[in-house]
Amino acid sequence: MSDPFVVVGGDAAGLSAASKCKREDPDREVIVFEKGEWVSYAHCGMPYYVKGEVESLSDMLSLTPAEIEDRGIDLRRNHEVVAVDPDTNTVTVEREGERFQQPYGDLLVATGAHAVSDPIAGADLAGVFTIHSMDAAAALRAFLTPPAAFDPDAFDGAGEFVDWELVEAYAARDPPESAAIVGGGYVGVEMAEAFSAHDLDVHLFQRPERLLPPFGAAPAERVAETLCEHGVTLHLDTEVDELVAGADDTVAGVVVDDERVPVDTAVVGIGIEPNTALVDGAGIELGVESAIAIDDYGRTDRERVYAAGDCAEMRHAVTGEPDWVPLGLTANRAGRAIGQTVAGTPTPVGDIAGTAVVKAFEMECGRTGILDHERAREAGFDPVSETITAGSRSGYYPGGAETTVTLTADRRTGRLLGGSIAGEDRAAIRIDTLATALEGDMTVGELERLDLAYAPPFSPVWDPILTAAKVLNGELA
The missing domain is CATH 3.30.390.30 (FAD/NAD-linked reductase, C-terminal dimerisation domain)
Known part of the structure; x- marks a missing residue:
């Protein structure tokens, strides 16, 4: 076949598009490249997995690789797309150090976003996590589990994807007794609840004067009250200078205004940024927050190149202007619409309103x-x-x-x-x-x-x- 639909990224937007296209046009070749092991997983479930409310990593898999391939999709994990050339309608793919060119008829860039840890010095220390990957969530839960109680069977159904070296290294450590959370957004609030469930002494540091800034004053106040009632120590209007290590190069404290708060682990949750490095040099326009600019149908300014999910902007329902609000439904909905468009039925990706929910213990x-x-x-x-x-x-x-x-x-x-x-x-x-x-x-x-x-x-x-x-x-x- 000469015009495959090529998708870069094997999560919400990418697989929604691939599945819809294949369903609507069964004869179309659909190839999905994913640079890692994990595909079709629930980012939003990670704090609840760390907490223990979600039992297994496999519970957060929407589709297994086998189920994806059963849909007729050519899924290629551990294949990293490193360049896009809209002039020749090809992408360059790297696999185990070797590169090859893959032609496309239509291309979807669905590369997601990455967690931000800069400018927090010490964010690369052992014992510091960003809850934006399944391996990080698995390692942190292993760290929170006493070595004698660690059960590899908890990874049943997802064990083939897990970075076992990382997980087993943390499983061998004594569990932490105290934790720092840097950032009071969704991840910070949810992780405060997760750490508290493991009876840790929890400190949450937030540079702005209130939690959850997009939610406004009233929800922020009620969440702050709830966290305090559950023993979380809040450090609002407080900027973290650095995370410092102990004798074994594991995080041992948070430095704020020359004072050190001792902790045994830390989560940095200060935000995410769109993954757009792939389109550098491809002549594809970027928009709000350096996300990929798209039109009402998810099309970029290069012919037959689409973008969706956390790497792309969307139009805001209130202002009518482009905005970037990375959320799961946005990615799934846009991906599905693009899959239908590519299959021959032009379908708008829709607007966004930034609708979001979060829970802090019993407070919603x-x-x-x-x-x-x-x-x-x-x-x-x-x-x-x-x-x-x-x-x-x-x-x-x-x-x-x-x-x-x-x-x-x-x-x-x-x-x-x-x-x-x-x-x-x-x-x-x-x-x-x-x-x-x-x-x-x-x-x-x-x-x-x-x-x-x-x-x-x-x-x-x-x-x-x-x-x-x-x-x-x-x-x-």
Whole structure:
């Protein structure tokens, strides 16, 4: 065959595209190159695996290599694509030190993102982890397990992919008693819960003055309170100078303002960056946050070259401008659309609203759209926000909890711009109502008039979201 669909990257976006293309066009040759061993795995499940809530690494595999090949996809692991040449419609692939050229008819770059550890000095010490790979998650869980209790069978179903040298090295160590987390985003908050489940003394360091900056003030405050209640020591508005080693070159402390906080392990979770080095020199345009620029169908500015997932930008539903918000659904959805486009049915990749949820022990938080007033003004809006706290269920029905909702709207038009929610009783999933409202360009008045379901076990007559809309709409009147 002369026009294979070549995919670079064997995770969410890449395999969604490959699977959809093969399903729609069974005769098309589809080749997926993955530079490592792991394919089709759940990044977001790693903190829960480290915690022990997810039993096995194999539980986080969406598809095994055998299942992928059963779909008729030519999966080639341990094959690194090192160059793209859109002029000749070829990619250069490296395997065990040897290189070869692979022609393509259509190409999808789905190379994901990588964890950032700079400029944290000492981030390369033993005992320091970035929770962005399955091997790192496996090694950290092994480190947290007493050597006598380490069970290789916990890797059942995924053992062939594991870096056993790394895992066994940490399994032989005495478990840590204290941990530092550098960064108070999703990974930092989730890892605080994971370390606490192993009875570690946990210190979380956050350079900004509050946790989870994209979620806004109210969720940040409630998460901070929850972490403190569970024994996590917060160091907010605090910049880490360096991680320092002990006698065996393993991390032994965190230095802040010339003071040293002793710890036995550390996680650096200060963010990720798109993997775009592959397209350097290929004449492919980069956009927001140096992610690959794409159009409504995932096409780059080079003919028959697409990009999707954490390496690519997307259009924001509120501003209509390109944005970069790397999340799992975004990658899967865009990949599937591109697979359908390549198979002959042009399909938009869709917009994003930055909808996300996170859990800190029993506290759930969700966010969507634009909450930050400065960013809203930069996009041409006149933002106004209101925050309310209301019960999650009818007051007389047991199990309810205080639910805090913040809504932001444009004062001139009344258009909903974003929202956040925090609470202990099914709070996070309520954010989907706001995400749907954003996609529909609804005003706060229209949101207030939504016919949301009511029954005492689920919601008060006025759902907290409706109450927040009612209050904000009054401010806009």
